[in-house]
Amino acid sequence: MREFYGLSERHERVLSLVTEEYIETAAPVGSRTVAKRFRPPLSPATIRNVMADLEDLGLLAQPHTSAGRVPTEEGFRYYVEHLMEPEPLPEKTRHLIETSLPEEPSGGWGELLRSVTHILSGLSGFPVIVTAPKLEFEKLVKLDFVPLSRGVVLAVAVSASGLVIHRLFQAPEDLSGEELERLARILNERLPGLTLEELRRLLSLELENERELLEEIFRTLSQGEGEPVVEGLNRLLDLPEFQDLSRLREILRAFEEKRLLVQLIDRCLAARTPQVLIGHPEARCPFRQCGAVVASYTWREVPVGGLAVIGPMRMAYARLVPLVEFAARELSRRLDKLSS
CATH class of the missing domain: 3.30.390.60 (Heat-inducible transcription repressor hrca homolog; domain 3)
Incomplete structure (x- = not known):
């Protein structure tokens, strides 16, 4: 993809700044906002020209003629695959996960799954689904x-x-x-x-x-598998992407049915590192405008299930990828201990 677009370092930097600002604010990003953060400094006019180039390539879009730009699905994908730098997981967060997940749960693996979904939803701010081990x-x-x-x-x-x-x-x-x-x-x-x-x-x-x-x-x-565990659906209510009631109902139905979510996670079970999924190729899929960070968890080093943070396409992937990876690793460690 990188070779196909042939972006210069300047174009990549502008795309990165627009994407990160949009993730933070959920509002179209203007050239003046980018110019304030660009180093070495560039004029807003130069930034506008670069943004226009990125729009021509399908990496940015302009919702309204008087508005700034937002990343497209391809823009988000390019950012994640080539520009994003995962943030180090804070020690405080590591400690919270380590101390909140039970080492020897009396309720077996079911208690572990409920604990990890609750913790991960609270730390991410988005809904979380975990599939049960086979x-x-x-x-x-x-x-x-x-x-x-x-x-x-x-x-x-x-x-x-x-x-x-x-x-x-x-x-x-x-x-x-x-x-x-x-x-x-x-x-x-x-x-x-x-x-x-x-x-x-x-x-x-x-x-x-x-x-x-x-x-x-x-x-x-x-x-046969146990029922997937879902937590944090109420968090969708506070996101601007889900203020449309018909859109919200569509997403909630998909979460309730769970079939599409399980398929989404199963696609990533063989991967050894967290996978970022952006959008969906099927236009009628309820998750077509969503993003997800998915990681498998293991039992004796064999992938047996997966967990995913799911939300709008506008998620802080740089923060979520290390978070989901660490949670999956801790869940795997406790499953090994539980079955030893």
Whole structure:
């Protein structure tokens, strides 16, 4: 992108100043405001010419003919990818996160997720969503099977940290209740202290005749996740970008449904560093004018879930990226300790 736009150092500096001022004020930025901060000094007329160039390139826009400029989606993206310098996380903030997240929560990982969303929303000033760890990485304590109808069985799995998953799976129509009870008994005898994946590997050799059914059970359960935790939706009410009621309702519905948010986070789980998402390629997506900072958290160095700060495109990414990264790291550390 940088090579495509071919911006000079002066153009990059003006774009950076306009973006940072707009993030701070939510108001279009004029040439005089930029000129006051530009070093070495440039005249407002020269700044205006540079801003006009950036507008021609699609990096800035002018909402009204008499107004200053604001960054476009591409302008924000260029700023984040090439110009932004993440701010050091204050020691006070680090200490707050470290002391507020419980080391040994009595409520298991659920309490951890609720704590991190509450802390992160308070520190960021925006809504936060955290997806629950996938069951396949949890140690299990109990499995039960409940036949519901011919060929349909309800599996109930309970993890060591308190997660309970209910999932329907297809079973042979001639499978009897007694056979299900026998299978549950065999599984539970070997279950304590094992993850779903470890149990699958162990039993794939032992129960040759039930291998196909076991694979269906394990596949179904490993797809199941707990409900994502969301905090801070009320913070949207104070932002100028969400004063339009129809726009606000659209965003709140998307947060309530959670599907799009989970998809957004899942796209970033493989990344080892926080990802900044700006806008959305689909014009009808509720988050098309939003921004997000997403980081994965891990269990034994394997990404199992993610957390995201979501707000308007006009967010202080330089401050939020190190904040989200540190919160994800502390959450990962406590999950490792919880499951050790």
